[in-house]
Amino acid sequence: MYADRGSKIDGSVLAAIRSAQGARIILVVDECGPDLRSELMRTFGGFGPALKLVTIYQDGEESDRASDYRLMDVPALPAGEIEAILHSYGVDAAYARGWAEMCEGSPRVAHVVGQNLRDNPDDPLRSDAFTRIWVATMALFKRFGWAPVVRAGTNEVYERIISQLDAGISKAQFAAIIEQMTNRKILQGDYFLYITPKALQIKLWTDWWKRYSASVDMNSLVPALSPQMRQWFGEMIEYADVAPVSKQVVARLLGPDGLYADADWLKTKDGARFFFSLSLADPLGALRLLERTLGKMSKEDLLGFDEGRRDAVRALEHMTLHGDLFRPAAKLLLALAEAENETWSNNATGTFSGLFSLGYGDLAPTSLAPEHRLPVLTEALARGGKRAEVALGAFNTALKLRSITRWGGDQPFRLKGPVQRWLPKTYGEWFDAYRLYWKTLEDALPTLSASMRRQGMGILLSRMRGLVGVELLRDEVLETLARLAAAREGDKQKVIESIGVILRYDRDGLPASVVEKLEAVRDYLVGITFSARLRRYAGMDILEDQLDNDENELSKAAQQLSDLAEHALRAPDEFQPELSWLVTDEGRSGYRFGHMLGQKDQECRLWGDILKAWRAAGARAHDFFIGGYLRAVFEHRSESWEEIIRRDFAEDPGAAKILPALIWRSGMTEYTGQLVLALAQRAQIEPEILGIFATGRTAASLSDEVFGAWLDFLIGVGAFTAAATALNLASMSLLAGRKLATEQMKRLITQRALLERESDRADVMLTHNWFQLAKALVTQDMKEEITVLTTLIENIGNSGAITGSLGPEDERYVDELVARHPAEAWHILSSMIKLPMDARGFAITHWLRGDHGFHGRSPGPMRHIPREELWKWIEAEPGKRAPYVATMAPKDFDPQSWRQGLIRELLCRFGDSDAVRSAVFANFFTGGWSGPASAHYEAERNALIELRDAETDPNALRWLNEAIASTEANIESAKIDEEARGY
Numbered sequence: 001m002y003a004d005r006g007s008k009i010d011g012s013v014l015a016a017i018r019s020a021q022g023a024r025i026i027l028v029v030d031e032c033g034p035d036l037r038s039e040l041m042r043t044f045g046g047f048g049p050a051l052k053l054v055t056i057y058q059d060g061e062e063s064d065r066a067s068d069y070r071l072m073d074v075p076a077l078p079a080g081e082i083e084a085i086l087h088s089y090g091v092d093a094a095y096a097r098g099w100a101e102m103c104e105g106s107p108r109v110a111h112v113v114g115q116n117l118r119d120n121p122d123d124p125l126r127s128d129a130f131t132r133i134w135v136a137t138m139a140l141f142k143r144f145g146w147a148p149v150v151r152a153g154t155n156e157v158y159e160r161i162i163s164q165l166d167a168g169i170s171k172a173q174f175a176a177i178i179e180q181m182t183n184r185k186i187l188q189g190d191y192f193l194y195i196t197p198k199a200l201q202i203k204l205w206t207d208w209w210k211r212y213s214a215s216v217d218m219n220s221l222v223p224a225l226s227p228q229m230r231q232w233f234g235e236m237i238e239y240a241d242v243a244p245v246s247k248q249v250v251a252r253l254l255g256p257d258g259l260y261a262d263a264d265w266l267k268t269k270d271g272a273r274f275f276f277s278l279s280l281a282d283p284l285g286a287l288r289l290l291e292r293t294l295g296k297m298s299k300e301d302l303l304g305f306d307e308g309r310r311d312a313v314r315a316l317e318h319m320t321l322h323g324d325l326f327r328p329a330a331k332l333l334l335a336l337a338e339a340e341n342e343t344w345s346n347n348a349t350g351t352f353s354g355l356f357s358l359g360y361g362d363l364a365p366t367s368l369a370p371e372h373r374l375p376v377l378t379e380a381l382a383r384g385g386k387r388a389e390v391a392l393g394a395f396n397t398a399l400k401l402r403s404i405t406r407w408g409g410d411q412p413f414r415l416k417g418p419v420q421r422w423l424p425k426t427y428g429e430w431f432d433a434y435r436l437y438w439k440t441l442e443d444a445l446p447t448l449s450a451s452m453r454r455q456g457m458g459i460l461l462s463r464m465r466g467l468v469g470v471e472l473l474r475d476e477v478l479e480t481l482a483r484l485a486a487a488r489e490g491d492k493q494k495v496i497e498s499i500g501v502i503l504r505y506d507r508d509g510l511p512a513s514v515v516e517k518l519e520a521v522r523d524y525l526v527g528i529t530f531s532a533r534l535r536r537y538a539g540m541d542i543l544e545d546q547l548d549n550d551e552n553e554l555s556k557a558a559q560q561l562s563d564l565a566e567h568a569l570r571a572p573d574e575f576q577p578e579l580s581w582l583v584t585d586e587g588r589s590g591y592r593f594g595h596m597l598g599q600k601d602q603e604c605r606l607w608g609d610i611l612k613a614w615r616a617a618g619a620r621a622h623d624f625f626i627g628g629y630l631r632a633v634f635e636h637r638s639e640s641w642e643e644i645i646r647r648d649f650a651e652d653p654g655a656a657k658i659l660p661a662l663i664w665r666s667g668m669t670e671y672t673g674q675l676v677l678a679l680a681q682r683a684q685i686e687p688e689i690l691g692i693f694a695t696g697r698t699a700a701s702l703s704d705e706v707f708g709a710w711l712d713f714l715i716g717v718g719a720f721t722a723a724a725t726a727l728n729l730a731s732m733s734l735l736a737g738r739k740l741a742t743e744q745m746k747r748l749i750t751q752r753a754l755l756e757r758e759s760d761r762a763d764v765m766l767t768h769n770w771f772q773l774a775k776a777l778v779t780q781d782m783k784e785e786i787t788v789l790t791t792l793i794e795n796i797g798n799s800g801a802i803t804g805s806l807g808p809e810d811e812r813y814v815d816e817l818v819a820r821h822p823a824e825a826w827h828i829l830s831s832m833i834k835l836p837m838d839a840r841g842f843a844i845t846h847w848l849r850g851d852h853g854f855h856g857r858s859p860g861p862m863r864h865i866p867r868e869e870l871w872k873w874i875e876a877e878p879g880k881r882a883p884y885v886a887t888m889a890p891k892d893f894d895p896q897s898w899r900q901g902l903i904r905e906l907l908c909r910f911g912d913s914d915a916v917r918s919a920v921f922a923n924f925f926t927g928g929w930s931g932p933a934s935a936h937y938e939a940e941r942n943a944l945i946e947l948r949d950a951e952t953d954p955n956a957l958r959w960l961n962e963a964i965a966s967t968e969a970n971i972e973s974a975k976i977d978e979e980a981r982g983y
Contacts, residue, residue: 076105089114139204234277272308302339579613590625598632627665634667731769797843886919911955933974
């Protein structure tokens with residue numbers, strides 16, 4: 001099977017292929033671009049070896065070489081065979097040889113040239129005078145609109161260019177030439193035409209600039225073009241490198257008297273997009289323009305440079321490919337990064353950082369060697385501030401050794417070939433670049449501010465793992481590591497963590513001498529004194545301490561903590577000075593050490609000193625260490641623990657705010673449960689602080705009476721945070737095995753504060769907990785299904801309610817409730833419907849209808865509502881209510897569900913109403929899909945035709961005919977849009 005263009009593969013072709021059971025099919029699709037090719041691959045992927053797909057297209061794409069395809073570069077026809085084609089038209093052998101070179105191995109071009117050499121020997125690219133003008137002029141645009149609905153593009157070319165060059169050419173003559181060239185397949189396309197092959201278009205494009213450029217004022221033409229035609233003009237002007245005259249025109253457009261005499265047009269989306277095309281044609285001229293405009297803007301002005309920023313950043317990135325333009329282009333990018341106003345990764349900041357990647361060959365960002373790029377970064381570091389911060393990000397990119405990537409398309413066409421990206425001659429040269437950047441960053445550290453110095457040290461430590469594995473870099477990296485370890489302002493924990501990661505994951509691949517050096521640095525940082533070791537194991541929370549190579553808990557850290565605890569008991573005088581930091585958040589692993597110490601200090605000999613230090617710490621006091629110590633006391637003798645809480649904390653007003661967390665970490669009794677509640681009731685702590693007990697199992701030992709009092713108190717507060725805390729506490733308690741009373745669960749899920757919060761942000765976990773309680777309530781008492789159903793329905797579309805945004809599992813549960821209680825559900829819903837529809841009414845409609853998303857049908861709860869209930873409701877106000885029901889009816893537009901569907905019955909009963917038919921249209925066209933829009937609409941049209949063929953009701957037929965006509969209009973509109981985008 002052969003299709004001369006991709007658009008011919010429509011629904012009828014797909015149906016024919018699917019029906020050809022047992023046949024072996026080779027489908028050849030000509031003029032099939034990469035996007036359509038991908039869609040055809042998805043469409044036919046399930047056919048297996050019975051179907052082979054061959055697609056043909058003139059332009060190459062990076063995606064052509066994906067593993068999904070077998071790319072066949074069709075070889076050019078040998079010169080001798082091209083000459084033979086020309087001979088067949090009577091072309092002299094000597095003359096044919098020169099023309100064969102222009103054909104570039106294309107038999108199609110050879111036939112066109114041969115025919116024209118025979119008919120018009122003086123000019124093989126025309127059949128009369130105006131053909132030459134037309135052919136060359138149309139080559140100025142990558143493509144142009146030709147079909148009647150998009151012919152404005154063709155008219156634009158005629159009126160703005162061709163008629164200015166030769167007023168004697170009429171539109172009718174113009175159209176005749178287009179038809180002639182289309183028949184010869186020099187022009188191809190459905191709605192938009194383009195010249196093929198590309199080599200011919202470039203040749204004709206070059207001819208136009210040589211012959212006619214002086215006759216057209218480009219400063220006037222370019223802004224006057226429509227955005228689409230300007231874009232296609234720009235995509236061809238990127239070829240300006242092929243002819244001196246076109247290069248001169250581009251230089252004038254970019255010059256001080258050109259299109260961008262000031263920055264105004266550059267600041268617009270259209271102006272910046274065309275500038276990008278010009279920059280590919282003349283990078284130096286474009287750079288000079290940006291220096292005259294962006295280069296003279298203040299930081300505040302650059303912060304306001306918004307619409308044109310994307311294309312300016314892209315243009316600067318392309319400019320840096322050229323070694324001689326790298327430094328000035330990079331500095332402009334740095335200025336934009338200093339005034340960053342975008343958040344995505346390829347913003348000015350990210351693009352600037354990427355310029356310093358040390359990838360080579362195709363991964364190199366530029367042709368310039370790394371050592372010549374480096375001065376841009378050293379100057380930025382010296383400037384300090386935001387520029388230094390951006391430069392540090394670039395160093396981080398440069399020192400990345402593994403998984404180097406580069407994003408970006410191919411270079412534009414250049415007569416002299418593409419710019420060669422940096423390629424080191426040896427691996428030694430490559431690693432020298434890493435050494436240079438590593439050493440430069442380390443040397444710059446003393447000149448940086450304290451915060452940036454820490455950031456720079458962090459970069460060196462984070463990149464150490466990749467570079468220490470390179471033999472040529474190993475000594476340099478280890479020497480730096482030793483200096484960082486000895487630095488007074490260094491972050492010892494980060495150094496130890498970095499060494500730990502290397503030893504954990506890379507030990508086996510490193511020489512023993514390197515492992516020894518790493519361990520020596522680590523041991524030096526840890527130290528041998530009691531104070532140093534305590535700082536290391538109680539003060540630092542390092543994952544590598546806790547896991548072995550198989551991700552199991554490691555006993556090494558536990559043994560160290562045990563030894564330290566014994567030392568503290570043996571030498572309390574040495575331990576006492578350490579308490580000043582240990583009782584604060586500096587004790588990152590203080591809980592584990594405190595627990596170990598408490599287990600060994602069963603007589604609580606150290607408690608007095610610990611409590612004194614904790615009180616002395618004031619606002620800096622934390623519950624890490626003290627909580628671990630008291631946990632051990634609780635485990636050994638809970639009465640002693642309760643006495644400590646009563647004596648040392650309960651009557652201390654300063655301890656109230658930290659007491660709940662301290663109890664949560666250490667233990668729980670009935671007394672402390674009542675104590676926490678009393679603190680909340682006296683407003684000494686915020687009610688939501690009780691939420692800490694939703695995690696862990698500390699509250700599991702509370703009696704139902706005390707725990708119930710907690711919940712009652714929180715419900716009674718009436719604020720959202722307290723209501724959410726009660727909900728979370730109750731939900732977690734269910735998981736822990738606690739059984740709540742039916743009335744209490746009912747009060748929890750119907751709290752008004754949960755349904756009237758000010759925020760409209762979804763809280764997935766809170767919603768999950770609500771449903772967990774609701775389901776537990778129904779399990780305990782089936783009659784409460786109505787309570788749950790009523791609460792859910794009454795809050796559909798209420799963005800403030802925690803049940804206002806449901807996940808798939810929750811929606812299925814609600815659907816099941818409606819299915820079990822359809823009449824009750826409709827009674828509630830109908831009382832909520834207010835016409836005309838408001839935002840909440842839209843949400844109700846959306847929920848009832850269902851069928852949203854991209855993964856097949858998922859009809860909503862409306863399918864459960866008894867029809868007789870609907871008809872009764874509509875009868876009261878049929879003119880208003882029938883259309884409303886049509887918007888919420890399930891989307892039963894497929895042959896399997898149409899006959900019994902609510903949609904059809906509404907049409908049969910009320911389809912003579914324009915409002916009802918319009919509402920059904922809205923229902924039909926609401927939804928999403930993936931893939932080409934034209935294919936989606938074709939599938940919809942085919943389904944509608946199938947429905948129409950079996951339909952007998954006049955109202956339903958009327959709607960189907962109208963829908964088919966609308967869908968066909970959508971198909972054409974989608975195809976136009978897809979072809980315009982090169983799909």
